[in-house]
Amino acid sequence: MSSADRIALVTGASRGIGRAIALELARDGVHVVALARTQGALEELDDEIRALGAEATLVPCDVADFDALDRLGAAIFQRWGKLDVFVGNAGVLGPLSPLAHVDVKDWNRVMAVNVTANWRLIRSLDPLLRASGAGRVVFVTSSAAYKAQPYWGTYAASKAALEAMARTYAAETRDTGVTVMIANPGRMRTRMRAQAMPGENPATVPAPEDFAKKCLPLLKPEWRESGRLYDFPNDRLMDFHQPA
Numbered sequence: 001m002s003s004a005d006r007i008a009l010v011t012g013a014s015r016g017i018g019r020a021i022a023l024e025l026a027r028d029g030v031h032v033v034a035l036a037r038t039q040g041a042l043e044e045l046d047d048e049i050r051a052l053g054a055e056a057t058l059v060p061c062d063v064a065d066f067d068a069l070d071r072l073g074a075a076i077f078q079r080w081g082k083l084d085v086f087v088g089n090a091g092v093l094g095p096l097s098p099l100a101h102v103d104v105k106d107w108n109r110v111m112a113v114n115v116t117a118n119w120r121l122i123r124s125l126d127p128l129l130r131a132s133g134a135g136r137v138v139f140v141t142s143s144a145a146y147k148a149q150p151y152w153g154t155y156a157a158s159k160a161a162l163e164a165m166a167r168t169y170a171a172e173t174r175d176t177g178v179t180v181m182i183a184n185p186g187r188m189r190t191r192m193r194a195q196a197m198p199g200e201n202p203a204t205v206p207a208p209e210d211f212a213k214k215c216l217p218l219l220k221p222e223w224r225e226s227g228r229l230y231d232f233p234n235d236r237l238m239d240f241h242q243p244a
């Protein structure tokens with residue numbers, strides 16, 4: 001199967017890591033279905049993808065609009081009958097504050113975007129990924145999932161839940177053509193990082209494009225590992241997070 005026949009959904013494709021992965025896939029000739037809320041940024045991505053000689057389909061949508069995720073699965077089925085790649089990348093940091101002070105609304109929003117949306121996408125896309133014959137899934141996680149740092153509890157709990165869900169889905173698809181990986185970028189020069197570490201000099205932080213290049217092999221039909229973690233800071237495949 002050549003890349004030209006492959007269809008990829010990337011969530012959070014409007015900027016940062018998701019945008020870099022979308023461009024890397026397009027450079028490989030894959031048709032990218034790019035999802036995020038910011039239409040203008042998606043249109044700029046579309047221009048860049050066309051300039052690479054590839055094609056994209058834009059999905060301006062909030063991943064917390066769960067009915068829209070069901071409709072997206074139906075639309076992909078109607079147009080292509082399958083999905084080859086799903087990158088669950090869209091995420092929010094949420095509040096950095098003691099757990100006892102976290103606002104209920106903020107907690108629920110982080111869980112909706114970082115966890116429930118990815119579950120709803122698994123639910124909506126599973127038949128399409130199986131139909132691919134070589135469905136490749138990557139969820140973007142964080143070492144916050146195991147570090148248990150003070151004030152990072154909401155985000156950490158969401159990424160730990162995402163990892164548990166991804167490993168379970170990997171186990172459930174073990175005897176199919178689908179592989180499911182989690183990928184930890186480490187610190188990346190994006191808006192989310194600037195929000196978390198406002199005093200940091202961005203020039204000292206690795207670029208999302210470098211991570212995206214390393215993710216591409218995980219999204220190819222030749223990839224065979226499933227249920228494992230790719231850790232970019234150590235450039236290693238691991239079973240679980242380990243301190244660097």
Ligand code: NAP
Binds near residue numbers: 011015018188
């Ligand atoms: P970012 O620059 O803030 O980008 C986040 C992306 O997610 C944007 O495209 C945003 O698009 C999209 N998004 C957020 N909420 C959404 C929603 N409700 N519906 C649809 N799309 C939504 O952050 P990033 O650093 O690239 O983060 C990408 C992933 O990497 C996240 O899962 C994050 O947890 C993870 N990560 C980042 C770092 C880091 O240092 N940067 C480290 C570890 C893990 P719109 O705003 O246009 O909707």
